[in-house]
Amino acid sequence: MGLLTNKFAEDNVIVAKLEKLLNWSRSTSPWFFQFGTACCAIEMMAAAAPRHDIKRIGFIPRSSPRQADVMIVAGTVTMKMAIRVKKLYEQMADPKYVVAMGSCATSGGPYWQHGYHVLKGVDIVIPVDVYVPGCPPRPESLIEGLLKLEEQILEERPLTRKMA
Amino acid sequence: MSQEQEILIAKLVNKGLDGDMDSVNACEDRIVRGKAKAMIMKVKKGTVERPPVPVSPGEESSSKVPDSLSKDDMIALLVNKGLDGDMDSVNACDDRIVRGKAKAMIVKVKKGTAERPEMPLEITESTEDNSQNDIKVEKVQDPFQEIKKMIEEKFPDDIDEGSEDKYIYFKPDNWLNIAKWLFSDTSLLFNSLQCQMGIDMGEDILESRYNLHSMKHDHYLEVRIRVPRSNAKIPSVEQVWRIADWFERETYDMLGIEYSGHRDLRRILLPSDWEGWPLRKDYQEPETYHGIVVPKMKEGWD
Numbered sequence: 001m002g003l004l005t006n007k008f009a010e011d012n013v014i015v016a017k018l019e020k021l022l023n024w025s026r027s028t029s030p031w032f033f034q035f036g037t038a039c040c041a042i043e044m045m046a047a048a049a050p051r052h053d054i055k056r057i058g059f060i061p062r063s064s065p066r067q068a069d070v071m072i073v074a075g076t077v078t079m080k081m082a083i084r085v086k087k088l089y090e091q092m093a094d095p096k097y098v099v100a101m102g103s104c105a106t107s108g109g110p111y112w113q114h115g116y117h118v119l120k121g122v123d124i125v126i127p128v129d130v131y132v133p134g135c136p137p138r139p140e141s142l143i144e145g146l147l148k149l150e151e152q153i154l155e156e157r158p159l160t161r162k163m164a
Numbered sequence: 165m166s167q168e169q170e171i172l173i174a175k176l177v178n179k180g181l182d183g184d185m186d187s188v189n190a191c192e193d194r195i196v197r198g199k200a201k202a203m204i205m206k207v208k209k210g211t212v213e214r215p216p217v218p219v220s221p222g223e224e225s226s227s228k229v230p231d232s233l234s235k236d237d238m239i240a241l242l243v244n245k246g247l248d249g250d251m252d253s254v255n256a257c258d259d260r261i262v263r264g265k266a267k268a269m270i271v272k273v274k275k276g277t278a279e280r281p282e283m284p285l286e287i288t289e290s291t292e293d294n295s296q297n298d299i300k301v302e303k304v305q306d307p308f309q310e311i312k313k314m315i316e317e318k319f320p321d322d323i324d325e326g327s328e329d330k331y332i333y334f335k336p337d338n339w340l341n342i343a344k345w346l347f348s349d350t351s352l353l354f355n356s357l358q359c360q361m362g363i364d365m366g367e368d369i370l371e372s373r374y375n376l377h378s379m380k381h382d383h384y385l386e387v388r389i390r391v392p393r394s395n396a397k398i399p400s401v402e403q404v405w406r407i408a409d410w411f412e413r414e415t416y417d418m419l420g421i422e423y424s425g426h427r428d429l430r431r432i433l434l435p436s437d438w439e440g441w442p443l444r445k446d447y448q449e450p451e452t453y454h455g456i457v458v459p460k461m462k463e464g465w466d
Contacts, residue, residue, distance in 0.1 A: 080435045
């Protein structure tokens with residue numbers, strides 16, 4: 001707000017597109033659902049910790065799916081967990097986004113051929129918006145992915161009627 | 165070249181010239197071995213004189229040590245030493261069984277419930293200065309052989325074929341009784357089950373292995389039990405070693421070995437409605453699970 005500080009005498013008005021305003025507010029505070037399924041979670045924690053601090057770009061960890069906008073699937077998703085991941089995704093309120101973090105969540109990773117118990121990519125059960133490759137990805141990669149997600153949110157047109 | 169190596173070379177050359185080439189070849193130091201062989205050739209040709217047989221200090225001292233001591237003598241010796249205040253020698257004994265028995269006896273003698281044993285005759289002269297050496301003599305004894313002998317005496321019908329130096333095969337039927345005995349017998353006292361695992365050996369054989377350890381005597385035993393795939397039933401030892409509870413659940417989860425008598429035999433890692441036993445060699449991966457289709461190959465993979 002630095003640009004506008006102390007520039008107005010009385011009541012003030014800004015003219016903007018409603019959609020852009022909505023997108024701007026949504027893209028700058030995508031709270032993410034805090035859970036990790038495997039070792040990628042360590043890097044996710046590092047990204048949330050003070051050195052990288054993804055709270056700077058609006059990502060605040062929430063412990064309940066009801067309060068979250070983004071689900072970061074951090075790590076291997078087993079068959080047993082896949083059912084629960086799907087249930088948690090369904091509990092999140094719209095609009096909701098998914099970031100598949102690491103090679104396990106994107107494609108099964110090292111378990112892609114012989115892991116009888118591993119889901120070969122979380123996109124089999126839930127729609128994924130951003131894939132972050134790496135095993136595990138460094139916090140920088142995750143932040144890059146999250147910024148990509150913010151760009152994606154900015155380009156959305158939530159109020160425009162979808163043409164068939 | 166150090167003095168030690170030179171002595172070793174001289175020794176090996178003498179052995180080789182006397183026809184004992186095996187000891188020369190068995191030498192682990194490459195340089196020493198090569199030099200010794202070269203010298204042997206030279207001596208045979210006549211270009212070098214045969215070196216004198218060296219006398220190493222190590223051999224002199226070891227010749228004072230008695231060749232062998234029976235177990236009872238060893239215990240008697242240690243008890244005497246311990247009662248004379250030299251507990252270090254007792255603790256330095258490598259044989260766990262002997263050490264344990266000696267310590268137990270010391271306590272008894274101190275209480276007055278047992279008499280002090282006589283010093284074994286053959287070593288009374290030389291014990292004073294060589295206490296370290298005569299204790300090391302006992303190290304040759306392998307505790308496993310002792311344990312195996314005890315088991316063979318107690319359960320002669322339950323030992324399965326295939327037992328070797330480091331492990332013992334049992335038939336499954338009487339395993340619970342054997343386990344109780346291994347756990348409680350005072351000279352064995354296997355009070356710790358360090359690991360339990362299952363293996364598919366192929367050819368319709370499943371194997372369950374137990375690594376036992378005695379905290380008291382510090383000796384080890386590996387027990388193996390093999391069962392056919394069609395009738396994979398082994399008595400559970402969950403009530404003998406409590407840790408076996410989860411170990412056996414995992415082996416059941418992965419290999420489908422049924423531990424009869426287990427009070428809570430459920431899958432431990434996989435979901436309870438999973439079909440099949442994944443670590444068996446004939447396992448077929450499921451195509452779907454709760455409506456989730458498992459693709460063998462995803463699009464774009466090669």
